[in-house]
Amino acid sequence: MIWYPYEQMKTMKAPYEIVDAEGVYLYTEDQKLIDSVSSWWCMIHGYKHPELTAAIKEQADHFCHVMLGGLTHEPVQRLSQKLQTFLPGDLDYCFFSDSGSVGVEVALKMALQYNTNLGRKRPMVLALEHAYHGDTFKAMEVGDDEDYHFAFDEKKEVVHIPTEVSALEEAFEKYHDKLNCFIVEPLLQGAGGMRxxxxxxxxxxxxLCSQYDVLLIFDEVATGFGRTGNRFVADLVLPDILVLGKALTGGYIGHAVTVANHKVFQAFYSDDDRHALxxxxxxxxxxxACAVALKGIEIFEREDYMSKIKRIEEISHREMDGFTDxxxxxxxxxxxxxxxEVYDSKTLEGFQQFAYERGVFSRPFLKYMYAMVPYIIGEEDLVKIFDTMKEWFR
Ligand SMILES: Cc1ncc(COP(=O)(O)O)c(C=O)c1O
Structure with missing residues (x-):
């Protein structure tokens, strides 16, 4: 039996069964659906992209996997080289893992051990209210989302602040010599309510992080690869550690990377084995995963995805600005x-089925009805998603 995520198994409604998927469309036996949430925000190139599928097949003809312990291979070398030039500043040191949550764990371990290696004791982490960084234990601890993690109240060494400069300054004044890092979802907090x-x-x-040598971590698992209208928020403000996942592999295979800058890497680079990560x-x-990530980045650049995202944003404003109820x-x-965002989560009960019947797959949560579309979406399909959202309130 499949145990589904975030569901009360006793009362959950049956999930829609997908039999095929191509471009922005999901197919059930009897319905064609525009995927308005890009399979939890990762499927930026759409489904069954011929080049991505070919990249995986081609690599599979050589080998699918070898461990990185004592071994290396060309796809991982090429991907780390590509990321080194693709990412801003001196974010050059790539530590790969299998999911966004693990990528966040790695970033938090780096920040803690960075200080240990420098002979400092800095046990605390600064994070944001309404943060979501994944479902593993440490990622949950820096998260601040009761709706996801209420069953595990573990917030010993984490201080949460709102996104207000005064709160930030106050936290640094109070805790700067205890903080090892400040972790944020930059500009857009996803699972905490698209804030x-x-x-x-x-x-x-x-x-402030530079002043007090507190590491700034950007969790761009959700925001990376254009979602905020910036390639990476790290292009605007440079963090010390950047975590990417989801769209890194175009949604084809789970993978993540935690990328450290030179300063962080140097604190681990020593003759002392105990300084290793x-x-x-x-x-x-x-x-x-590396083969498909390389191909995905190539397409992202070649097809000028940033202008596609700009177009999506323009249409979104045109269709949704001023919409009220x-x-x-x-x-x-x-x-x-x-x-x-609605006032009462009950307002959205039944919307998923309503959207399904109109050919849109949506997954509202709590008080949030949202669209995070694949970047290849055409105008007609995008407008249809917004029309469906608006129609619900009529
Ligand atoms: C900002 C952020 N960080 C981390 C994660 C966890 O990623 P994964 O589900 O791949 O473990 C998510 C997932 O939604 C996320 O939105």
């Missing part, structure tokens, strides 16, 4: 993300 905030906050965070997931640097608290748009 959007200003770049000034991150600029001030950068200044003790982490090593079995599937890190998986050859199929007494049940709606706010409509928010940033890059390739549009969110309608």
């Amino acid at each position: 959007m905030y200003d770049i000034f906050f991150l600029e001030r965070a950068r200044q 003790m982490h090593g997931p079995t599937f890190m640097g998986n050859a199929l 007494p049940r709606i608290k706010e409509v928010r748009i940033m890059g390739g993300c549009t969110c309608i």
